[in-house]
Structures are given as C-alpha cells and as structure tokens.
Amino acid sequence: xxxxxxxxxxxxxxxxxxxxxxxxxxxxxxxxxxxxxxxxxxxxxxxxxxxxxxxxxxxxxxxxxxxxxxxxxxxxxxxxxxxxxxxxxxxxxxxxxxxxxxxxxxxxxxxxxxxxxxxxxxxxxxxx
Amino acid sequence: xxxxxxxxxxxxxxxxxxxxxxxxxxxxxxxxxxxxxxxxxxxxxxxxxxxxxxxxxxxxxxxxxxxxxxxxxxxxxxxxxxxxxxxxxxxxxxxxxxxxxxxxxxxxxxxxxxxxxxxxxxxxxxxx
DNA sequence: TTAAATTTACGAAACTTTTCGTACATAAAT
DNA sequence: ATTTATGTACGAAAAGTTTCGTAAATTTAA
Numbered sequence: 001x002x003x004x005x006x007x008x009x010x011x012x013x014x015x016x017x018x019x020x021x022x023x024x025x026x027x028x029x030x031x032x033x034x035x036x037x038x039x040x041x042x043x044x045x046x047x048x049x050x051x052x053x054x055x056x057x058x059x060x061x062x063x064x065x066x067x068x069x070x071x072x073x074x075x076x077x078x079x080x081x082x083x084x085x086x087x088x089x090x091x092x093x094x095x096x097x098x099x100x101x102x103x104x105x106x107x108x109x110x111x112x113x114x115x116x117x118x119x120x121x122x123x124x125x126x127x128x
Numbered sequence: 129x130x131x132x133x134x135x136x137x138x139x140x141x142x143x144x145x146x147x148x149x150x151x152x153x154x155x156x157x158x159x160x161x162x163x164x165x166x167x168x169x170x171x172x173x174x175x176x177x178x179x180x181x182x183x184x185x186x187x188x189x190x191x192x193x194x195x196x197x198x199x200x201x202x203x204x205x206x207x208x209x210x211x212x213x214x215x216x217x218x219x220x221x222x223x224x225x226x227x228x229x230x231x232x233x234x235x236x237x238x239x240x241x242x243x244x245x246x247x248x249x250x251x252x253x254x255x256x
Numbered sequence: 257t258t259a260a261a262t263t264t265a266c267g268a269a270a271c272t273t274t275t276c277g278t279a280c281a282t283a284a285a286t
Numbered sequence: 287a288t289t290t291a292t293g294t295a296c297g298a299a300a301a302g303t304t305t306c307g308t309a310a311a312t313t314t315a316a
Contacts, residue, residue, distance in 0.1 A: 009273060013217065027293080044275050046294070051273090065282055065293055079218050083229055086214055089141050090207050092149070095230045096240040100247055101207055102223045102230075106215065112224040113248045119228055120241045137303065155263080172305050174264070179303090193263055193312055 006073050006081045012052055015045070016071055016078065019058065024070040026063075134201050134209045140180055143173070144199055144206065147186065152198040154191070 008016055018033045019025055025033075031045040049069050052058045060067045091098040103113070136144055146161045147153055153161075159173040177197050180186045188195045219226045231241070 011274065017217065040274095041276060042292095043277080043294090047275075047296080048273095050295075067294075075218070079226075079229055080233060082214055082218055083226070083233070086210055087230065087234065089145065090203070090210055092145070093234075094240075095234040095236045096244060098207075098211070098230055099227045099244055101211055102215065102226055103248065103251060105208060105211075106221075106223040108223045108251075110252055113252055116224060116227055117245055117248055120231065120245055123231060123236075124238055124241055139304065168304095169306060170263090171265095171307080175266080175305075178265075195264075 006057075006078055008052075008057060008073075008078065011048060012055075012057060013078075015048060015052065016057065016073070016075075019069060019071045020075045024061075024068050026066045026068055028066075030069065134185075134206050136180075136185055136201075136206070139176060140183075140185060141206075143176060143180065144185065144201070144203075147197060147199045148203045152189075152196050154194045154196055156194075158197065 014034060014037075015030060018030050022029065022033065027042070027046050027049060030049070031040060031042050034040045034045060049058060049060070049067075053060055053069075056072055058069045059072045060069045062068075087093060087095060087098055091101075103116075108116075142162065143158060146158050150157065150161065155170070155174050155177060158177070159168060159170050162168045162173060177186060177188070177195075181188055181197075184200055186197045187200045188197045190196075215221060215223060215226055219229075231244075236244075
C-alpha cells in the first residue's frame with residue numbers, strides 16, 4: 001500500500017497543526033497549546049493522541065514517564081490532500097477558480113504575486 | 129445574526145455541489161446525480177435534504193407532490209469560508225503557498241494559466 | 257377501480273468522532 | 287515514608303453523522 005489516504009478529522013487536524021508548528025511535543029504541551037484557543041480536557045487530548053497513534057497519524061517515543069508525539073504525516077501531504085478535497089468539493093475541480101478566489105480575498109504582496117507569475121511561466125514551460 | 133458559519137458536513141457538501149451545478153432540483157434528480165458517483169438510497173438523500181432544510185442549508189418549494197430543493201447558501205460564501213479555513217489551518221495563512229500548491233499539483237490549461245496571470249496583473253494594479 | 261409506483265415523513269439503527277471518568281503507575285514534594 | 291501531583295490506559299458515555307426500513311399519501315398505469 002504505497003499511498004494511503006490521509007483523512008484526519010477536525011480535531012486531529014488541530015493537533016497535527018500544533019505538532020507541525022512546535023515540533024515533537026508532550027501531551028501537556030499539546031493540550032496547553034489547544035487550550036489557548038478552546039477548552040479541552042487533558043485526558044481528551046491524550047485519548048486523541050492515542051487514537052491518532054493507532055491510525056498512524058503520529059508516532060511517539062518515551063521520554064522518562066512522558067510520551068513525546070511526532071507527526072507521522074508530512075504537512076505537505078496533508079496540504080495536498082485537503083486542497084484536493086476542497087478543490088473537488090466546492091470549486092468543481094477548477095484550480096483556476098480556487099486560485100483566483102484565494103488571491104482575490106487575501107492580501108498578497110506584489111513580490112509574492114510576481115513569484116506566482118514566474119511560477120506559472122515555469123509551469124507553462126515550452127507552451128507559451 | 130447576519131453572518132453565521134457555514135459548516136456543511138461531507139455529505140451535505142456533496143448535495144450542495146449537485147444543487148449548485150444543476151440548480152434547484154427534486155430529490156430524485158439529486159439522488160440520481162449522486163448515484164453516478166456512489167450508491168445512495170433514495171430515502172437517505174431525502175432524509176439528508178430534510179436535515180439540511182432544518183439547518184438552513186437549503187430551502188424547498190412544493191411542485192405538485194414533489195419538493196424542489198434550492199441552495200440557501202451561496203457557493204461563493206461556502207468557497208470563501210472553506211478556503212479561509214484551509215488557508216489558516218494548514219497553509220499558515222500564506223495564499224502564495226496555497227496557490228502554488230494548487231497550480232503545481234493539478235492540471236490547469238495554458239489558457240487558464242494566462243487568465244490567472246492577467247488577473248494577478250489586475251490585482252497589482254498601479255504596482256508593477 | 258384496483259394495483260403498482262413514487263413521494264414525503266420519521267424513528268431508529270449503525271457508524272464515527274469527541275469527551276471524560278476512573279484506575280493504576282510513577283515521580284516529586286513534604 | 288507518606289502524601290500529592292502528574293502521567294498513561296482504556297472503557298464507555300455523549301454527540302454528531304449517515305443509512306435505511308416502514309408507514310402514509312398521492313399519482314400513474316392497468
């Protein structure tokens with residue numbers, strides 16, 4: 001099974017984000033981070049991480065009595081996957097529409113816009 | 129309450145997609161459309177639409193003995209909402225990264241790429 | 257006019273996801 | 287050494303989502 005679907009739930013994604021941002025972390029660290037946004041019980045987060053371990057979304061190593069959890073899925077892969085879902089689900093598969101929507105409604109600097117243009121030229125390759 | 133969160137579930141989104149594409153439709157039409165992709169019982173779709181009516185995601189009008197369902201949320205609003213969530217959630221708020229990812233991994237025609245470039249120029253406005 | 261087909265309503269089962277209580281182990285503090 | 291704090295394990299309740307069976311109404315076909 002070379003390529004399996006990454007399908008984190010809403011909560012799982014929140015946790016993955018914490019780990020992606022902070023790097024490998026203990027349950028306490030992750031729970032503290034989550035609680036900056038919303039109230040979540042410690043054992044809830046723990047259970048979540050145990051479930052995610054079972055699903056292969058995270059791995060863990062022992063550090064004394066603690067467990068340190070690391071992301072087992074690349075942020076990139078998740079981005080890809082979720083982008084795809086959004087693209088198919090709401091944009092009818094048109095990357096153009098999605099891109100225009102994204103650029104239109106969010107501030108992007110001139111420099112970045114230029115980079116995107118260059119990237120597009122690169123994509124077009126010998127097809128001008 | 130002018131602006132409420134649009135949070136359709138997976139299945140609800142599939143149904144909204146059908147209605148957005150085909151316009152107001154009967155249960156039968158929606159169910160037939162869904163069945164082009166995956167098997168779904170008629171009453172399942174019906175129940176779904178009833179639930180969605182309750183949530184305010186769709187509205188319905190009588191047409192003889194049938195009900196015709198229309199989307200109560202704009203495709204645009206849903207796009208905006210979900211795009212934003214993805215952008216903030218997994219792309220760290222960088223539209224550039226999202227756009228590049230979207231263009232890089234999905235076939236987009238040269239014509240469309242050109243349109244996007246033009247759109248970017250338009251965005252840059254007097255800032256070349 | 258009867259029978260068959262199609263439609264809505266709706267409860268409830270089947271599944272999935274999230275939350276938490278409790279038990280027990282281990283480390284830190286007194 | 288005993289108590290207190292902090293950790294993991296895990297079952298199960300709570301909440302949310304999806305599926306479908308059955309009943310009742312209404313239209314279409316025989």
